[in-house]
Amino acid sequence: MHNGGKIVIGLIGFLVLITFPIWYNVANDRAGYSPEIEKAVRGENCVRDSAWMRPFHMDLLNEWRDRVVRQGERFEVGADGVTYERSLSATCLSCHENKDKFCDRCHDYLGVDPYCWDCHVAPKELGR
Amino acid sequence: MSVERRKFLKLAGLTAIGVAGGLSAKALAQEAGLVDTAAATVGDTAETPSSPLRAKRWAMVIDVKKCREAGNCTECQKACHLVHNVPEFDNPKDEVKWIWREPFGNAFHDQEHEHLPEDVKHTMTPVLCNHCDNPPCVRVCPTQATWKREQDGIVMMDWHRCIGCRYCVAACPYGSRSFNWRDPRPHIKKIQADFPTRTRGVVEKCTFCEERLVRGQLPACVTACKAGAMKIGDLEDPDSEVRKLLAERFSVRRKPALGTQPEVYYVL
Ligand code: SF4
Ligand code: SF4
Numbered sequence: 001m002h003n004g005g006k007i008v009i010g011l012i013g014f015l016v017l018i019t020f021p022i023w024y025n026v027a028n029d030r031a032g033y034s035p036e037i038e039k040a041v042r043g044e045n046c047v048r049d050s051a052w053m054r055p056f057h058m059d060l061l062n063e064w065r066d067r068v069v070r071q072g073e074r075f076e077v078g079a080d081g082v083t084y085e086r087s088l089s090a091t092c093l094s095c096h097e098n099k100d101k102f103c104d105r106c107h108d109y110l111g112v113d114p115y116c117w118d119c120h121v122a123p124k125e126l127g128r
Numbered sequence: 129m130s131v132e133r134r135k136f137l138k139l140a141g142l143t144a145i146g147v148a149g150g151l152s153a154k155a156l157a158q159e160a161g162l163v164d165t166a167a168a169t170v171g172d173t174a175e176t177p178s179s180p181l182r183a184k185r186w187a188m189v190i191d192v193k194k195c196r197e198a199g200n201c202t203e204c205q206k207a208c209h210l211v212h213n214v215p216e217f218d219n220p221k222d223e224v225k226w227i228w229r230e231p232f233g234n235a236f237h238d239q240e241h242e243h244l245p246e247d248v249k250h251t252m253t254p255v256l257c258n259h260c261d262n263p264p265c266v267r268v269c270p271t272q273a274t275w276k277r278e279q280d281g282i283v284m285m286d287w288h289r290c291i292g293c294r295y296c297v298a299a300c301p302y303g304s305r306s307f308n309w310r311d312p313r314p315h316i317k318k319i320q321a322d323f324p325t326r327t328r329g330v331v332e333k334c335t336f337c338e339e340r341l342v343r344g345q346l347p348a349c350v351t352a353c354k355a356g357a358m359k360i361g362d363l364e365d366p367d368s369e370v371r372k373l374l375a376e377r378f379s380v381r382r383k384p385a386l387g388t389q390p391e392v393y394y395v396l
Contacts, residue, residue, distance in 0.1 A: 048170065063171075069286045072277070073173040074342055083174040089321055115327075119287065121213075123321040 035109040038102050043095035045080040058114070061088060088120050097124050178344040183362030185281045186259065186336055187391040188350075189373045192232075192251050194357035200252035202229065207352030208334070213325045215312035224306040226334040227256040227349055235382060236394075248396065254349070254358070257304040257334040258382065258390030259283045265296035265305065274331075281391065282336045292329035301386050305333045336360070363391065 016023075025031050040046070046053055048060060064086035067073045078084045085091050096102040099122040107114065195201075208214070208227045215224050229252035233240040236253070263283050266276050273289035274296055276282070297305045311328045319325065323339070326332050337347035345351070350358045361370035370393070373379075377395040384390070 065288060067173065069284070069288065071173075072279070072338070072342065075174040075176055077170060077172045077174050079170050083177060089324075118327045119324040121319055121321040121323075121325065126319055126321055 035105045037106055038096070038098055040095035041097050045078070045082075046095075047076075047078040047084050047091065049079055061116070064088070088116060089123060093122055093124070099125065176342060180344055181341045181346070183280050183368075184364035185261075185362060185391070186341075186360060187281075187363040187370050187393065188256075188259075188336075189359045189361075189370045189379065189393045189395060190254055191355075191357045191359075191373070191377075191395050192253055193396060194355040195254065196247055196251045198355035198357065200229065200250075201354075203352045203354060204254055204349035204358065205229070207348040210318065211320055211323060211340075211348045213312075213316050213320055213323050214332075215308075215315035215325075216317060217310070217315055222309050224308060224312065224332060226306075226332070227254055229253060230255050236380065238383065238385070239380065253394065255302065255304075255382070256349075256392065257283060257300075257336075258302060258388070258392045259334075259336055261389035261391060262387060264299040264301070264388060268295040268299040270295065277338075282338050284335060284338065285331070285333060287324070287326055287330050287332065290330045292331065294331065296331055301383055301388065302390075305331050307331050 022031075025033065048056075053060070067076075068086050073086070075083050075085055093099065099117070205225075205227050209216075209225075212226060214226055217223055232244070232248055232251045232253055234253075235255050240249075259282055261276075261281065263274075263276055266274055266283060269275070270293060271289050271291055273286050273291070275284055275286075277284050292307070294307055297307055308326050308328050308330050313319075313325055316325060337345070337349075340347060347358075347360055350360055359369050359373060361368035363370060365371060373395060374393060379393040379395045381390045381393055
């Protein structure tokens, strides 16, 4: 093969380059890193089971949005039988009051950028 | 919770039939006794804790004479724009407004003539979305981001869904709709956490304070008006305050000839 050696060296170089973030984290002992999410600062129970919330909270929020805006149904029965307002700012953020240590930490880690906060307001960020 | 194979197959079969027949799987499952209907399930809609204000058809009556006597103040606008995070721009081209004042001749240009009493001519008339019974804005919206609520006639907005095409802005004959040409957030004086802001590229307007009515509160403008010039009530209820006012005093609506059936009435 003409220029075979050069191609192989080039390929190896390319592989090393694109896997660099992995090697870099392994070298820095951050291979198993996952962000630490702040626990709810108050409240006993979540509106749903927290194991379910972790992967599916976005579905719940979408459903809440449609229920509140389109159907005008603002309240619901939570997992503990208590009545909750279907509200990101008023309900979720009343227990997880630090958006930056709860929502953002995980979203940043995963590289997702939901646009909830373009409109909705985190009460604590207003300094209240 | 584990679903038994038999039950699963039953449910799957029923769902297939249901989809063909246009019925929901839940209703079918209830029929077949597969779902416990008695107990409240997690996520079911609960009753509103405070007693909500309800109407079959919300309508507003504005006593412009009272506005005049109160010196044509701006309390309604201040209150509304504060609670709804309405931005304030210096350039009038960027203006966003839910309720504002117009000179009588602008609000009722088809009623104006030069020999009107001076005080009427100079009355600043509060104007807002008329929550029309036949709303042209709703007809043109390609995404149903704006629609008329069946239960009470409020012309709603879903800002999640608005694509900013501005068809509604063009369709509304009253200028009730504002477009966010620029990011509104930095131009909101005092952000309220219990109400969302909007983003650039979204249309907004008055929603008859739907979020307050459901909590048993009157709209912000109605509460703020010290002269008691603004009344909201059920047009379908003959004993409501708005119906009584309309029965007692002569009232007008804006541009009635267009057939939009506006539901904001003015008594002069
Ligand atoms: S006043 Fe304008 S925005 Fe409001 S319902 Fe009528 S047409 Fe639509
Ligand atoms: S601007 Fe938004 S609300 Fe208006 S017609 Fe377009 S999508 Fe609908």
